[in-house]
Amino acid sequence: MKSRPFILSTLLLFFLFFANNTVAQHITILQQGTPTSIRGLSVVNDKTAWISGSNGYIAITNDSGKTWQWQQVKGFEKADFRDIEAFSDKEAVIMSSGTPALILKTIDGGINWQLKYHNTDTSFFLDAIDFDDARHGFILGDPIKNKFLLLETKDSGNTWNNYDNSPVAAPNEAAFAASGTCLRTINHSILFVTGGSVSNLFVQAPNKDWRKTSIPVTHGKSSQGAFSIAKGKNQLIIVGGDYQHDKHTDSTACYSNNNETTWQLAHNSLSGYQSCVEYINADTFLSTGTAGTNITTDGGKNWVQIDTANFNVCRKAKHGNLVLLAGSKGKIAIFRP
Template sequence: MNKYLKPFLIILMLAAGLQQLNAQTVTLIPQTVTASIRGMSVINDRVAWISGSKGHVAITTDGGITWKWQQVKGYEKADFRDVQAFSEKKAVVIASGTPALVLKTTDGGNTWTKVFENNDAAYFLDAMDFADSKHGFIMGDPINNKFLLLETNDGGNTWAQVSNAPDALPGEAAFAASGTCMRIQQGQILIATGGTASRYICSPVNKLDWKYINTPLPQSKSSQGAFGIAKHNATLIVVGGDYEQPAKRDSVAAIFNGEKFSLSAAMPGGFQSGVEHIKGKTFIATGTAGTNLSTDGGKTWKQIDSGSYNVCLKARTGSLVLLAGDKGRIGILKF
């Protein structure tokens, strides 16, 4: 290659990458409901569900442009921290706090059935995910030095506590901030923890055998740690920080290389509560400090929006990417 041509091509490639990054924007979709939204399930490019405070649940069937809201009757005080949807008719929601609740609908939210309830104040449900339409897990904060883990094998109709749940260190917990502190991806249960310890905990879905790896994210108090986790092929990313110091950019994203974590070279613009894979090496992360994008597998991040959100997810089938947060904020990532 011509020695003068090579630097020119490199400049063109960098410019193209920067242009691609700058092309990503978050479009806010105004809502009249002001619930705090933390639960999200994006099925395809048309259908998605969200869940939040004061018993609120909403569904879109047009890719996030319009939303049908409801307060689930009889559960107006429930805080629905996560939702798993299988279609525009069938979904499961979990409520944190006391009582700990799991509700299911099979008719698009017209009616809901209570499929699990526990009035023990120690039960605090953080996140839920499914390996397939039948097999799923709900994770909660530790009880007696074990993370609470509930399992279903019938699509969420019944739930039973798992005896071989992961161990928890004193003061370690998980964050019901985005429903992404526990994910099921590539046949593995992936858990991100915080508090006095920030760890990555994982196990095969079908044969529970837990591994524990420390992360370099902040850890020493209840507001610190890893809040969200996402994996694509060999790339695994955790994000978090300190929700009491949302503008602090130190140590809010890290990448796992199969043996240990390393901090991102260029951090997101502050605290992040959720992370999601988009395509290739592109990941999105969001939090109350804004939304950030990485096109190199989490090594470097660039802020693309300063609005406050709690969760970001991509369609399980399709390319739709939605964000949601406090005060009913809903956004769509535009490419």
């Protein structure tokens, strides 16, 4: 048996090494002040990114976030665009939660927007968009008649139809339209996480039935649960918490490194409620929320808070390394590793 002083010194060296590896990570505000709460963020490459938010606001950058071209989409100034999926500096799809449920698309850099879906049913509430490739995508919505709403497109967002096989929801179970990352399409599989009365991960692999796994993230109330999921090389990470009590740190993150078979809570507490997690590289993930931003460099086991400002979403470039964050009052920031 090793002596206690040896064990303590070993642990101290580990935490010093972990801290030194994260101290250089920092977040810089690029701009703020626009009257919109940004929850949709899509980073195309190291130059181009799009954001979407409340009050009908959309913006695009083509210089890595240094400058942004803002607009309120004409005729949709009251829409709450909770998510956006961008494919280039010209083409993007936006989704509005609430009533009416809306999907719009541009192919000219936002100069014109075409209405692709419109539903006035008050039971519709859209939560997130994700695309498996440039043509095939899904939109997740809250349950209707005890089944999650899933819309599917096979033509790059020009037409949307109800997905034939959506899973059953438990009473008072729903998804969160907090960052557009409660839904992910990965290697032709659909994954989404939920909260409320329960906290689950739903997975459907191609030509397979839905698989449901209980997640050890805090749940039980309508404000609690899993809010976001991200996949790395060897693990999945889920974050969440309680957005009404965002400083509560209990059970806000978990990870799996065996294909979602089992889940482990993070070894230490994050700064509180987290609405988004994003894979960066190797074993590094970035997580953010109104309680601040955290980073892990060991696949979700240990986390360090690197910023105290509140954000809603963080996303990395699909083709590149640019990482941006966004939040309330038009706040946009860049993460520099």
